[in-house]
Amino acid sequence: MKYIDEYRDPLLARGLLSTLESLAKRIGRLVTIMEICGSHTFAIARFGLRDCLPSSLRLISGPGCPVCVTSAADIDGMLYLAKQYEATIATFGDMLRVPGTGGVSLQQLRAGGAQVETISSAMEAMKMAEANPDQQFILLGIGFETTAPTVAATVMACRRKGIANLSVFSVHKTIPQAIRALIDDRALNIDGFLCPGHVSTITGAGIYELIPRAHRAAVITGFEPVDILEGLGMILEQLAEARFEVAVQYGRGVRPQGNHRARAVMNDVFAEVDAQWRGLGVIPGSGLAFRDAFAEFDTRRRFPIPVLPAAEAKGCECGSILRGVKSPDKCPLFRKVCHPANPLGPCMVSAEGTCAAYYKYYGKN
Amino acid sequence: MCIGFPGRIVSIDEDNMAVIAISDVRRDICLDIVDEEVKVGDYVICHAGYAIHRIDADLAKDKLEFLQELVDNEIY
Numbered sequence A: 001m002k003y004i005d006e007y008r009d010p011l012l013a014r015g016l017l018s019t020l021e022s023l024a025k026r027i028g029r030l031v032t033i034m035e036i037c038g039s040h041t042f043a044i045a046r047f048g049l050r051d052c053l054p055s056s057l058r059l060i061s062g063p064g065c066p067v068c069v070t071s072a073a074d075i076d077g078m079l080y081l082a083k084q085y086e087a088t089i090a091t092f093g094d095m096l097r098v099p100g101t102g103g104v105s106l107q108q109l110r111a112g113g114a115q116v117e118t119i120s121s122a123m124e125a126m127k128m129a130e131a132n133p134d135q136q137f138i139l140l141g142i143g144f145e146t147t148a149p150t151v152a153a154t155v156m157a158c159r160r161k162g163i164a165n166l167s168v169f170s171v172h173k174t175i176p177q178a179i180r181a182l183i184d185d186r187a188l189n190i191d192g193f194l195c196p197g198h199v200s201t202i203t204g205a206g207i208y209e210l211i212p213r214a215h216r217a218a219v220i221t222g223f224e225p226v227d228i229l230e231g232l233g234m235i236l237e238q239l240a241e242a243r244f245e246v247a248v249q250y251g252r253g254v255r256p257q258g259n260h261r262a263r264a265v266m267n268d269v270f271a272e273v274d275a276q277w278r279g280l281g282v283i284p285g286s287g288l289a290f291r292d293a294f295a296e297f298d299t300r301r302r303f304p305i306p307v308l309p310a311a312e313a314k315g316c317e318c319g320s321i322l323r324g325v326k327s328p329d330k331c332p333l334f335r336k337v338c339h340p341a342n343p344l345g346p347c348m349v350s351a352e353g354t355c356a357a358y359y360k361y362y363g364k365n
Numbered sequence B: 001m002c003i004g005f006p007g008r009i010v011s012i013d014e015d016n017m018a019v020i021a022i023s024d025v026r027r028d029i030c031l032d033i034v035d036e037e038v039k040v041g042d043y044v045i046c047h048a049g050y051a052i053h054r055i056d057a058d059l060a061k062d063k064l065e066f067l068q069e070l071v072d073n074e075i076y
């Protein structure tokens, strides 16, 4: 497969690994790098990269799994919508098995008769709504800057086509504000960030400027093994030379200025609001809510949700894991009680969740 | 969730929808938010049913060759 296979070339990977070794030696101290994005966490685990890296290089996983960072209150809101209203919930598959307060998930509600459909594109939800004009559809709008424009574009298409029976429960979040919170977190000591490739496709490189300003390295990185190893090398180079900047490793997927059309569509439909993240708390300006001009597409205005007493599963460490403070093996429930067939927290449900990646790819020891 | 994959555009219809090929698999992809002219034969990165980026083939090729050269010559 073009643009995939050549970035999995073992010889190239081996060459890059030996570079990492010599750079790590030159730096001569423990280096902590956070991969922000869940797709990086997954790729690093899948290709077994962690085990090949120099021992002085510590990789920690961050909050870049949108399902995982969705707050318990928002999950409960989704469950309330499915239970209380005569509407079909359209959701990306990842969300289906995330337990809300008390352990119930959308999947369980569906087994009990609630209307829940899985989709792989917002447009599919629009098509369902178009084909069933007498039925209300609620799209669960989850995701970062990569996904939010696709949802916004679908809303625009609904308006063009006069489709009035689809609304969106937006819990979209944006990345830069979360990075600020991570840099300021004293429990973490991050030297550099592997910045998410596909968020950057939309946003461009500018959103990460706060990272070099805080004297940390930032490299926008792709998702194949060669990409990740090269991205790590570029971070180590910045550290070795104490010269910090936002560098782009993933040039085939990111232009420095990003995708202005996708951003324009997103900004037409959504405005910044404060948002509650699992693990990170409320981060000002890090959520996306409907502008008044698109109020009729806003599920919250069409189907009111009361304030619900939300609580995360007892003992679940997802919050600390999303902040990079803990790794899954430090959660006493990991493997013993919590596993993919019985997930207690979203980090074990989503394929990009750190707990799920550890469960699948790292041995019991 | 932010998973994106590269695919080759096989056809484009009047609704701005494209069929793209990833190996033998075909997918329908909307072109509404890609911000460069795209045509049949171009590679695009797709996410959640939308093309979000046109891959510059020359740029990607040069970059990979450069990397290969560095590794081959043990400069890197």
Ligand code: SF4
Residues within 6 Å of the ligand: A315, A316, A317, A318, A321, A328, A331, A332, A333, A334, A335, A338, A339, A343, A344, A345, A346, A347, A348, A349, A355
């Ligand atoms: S292993 Fe399960 S309970 Fe522990 S942090 Fe992960 S999701 Fe939560």
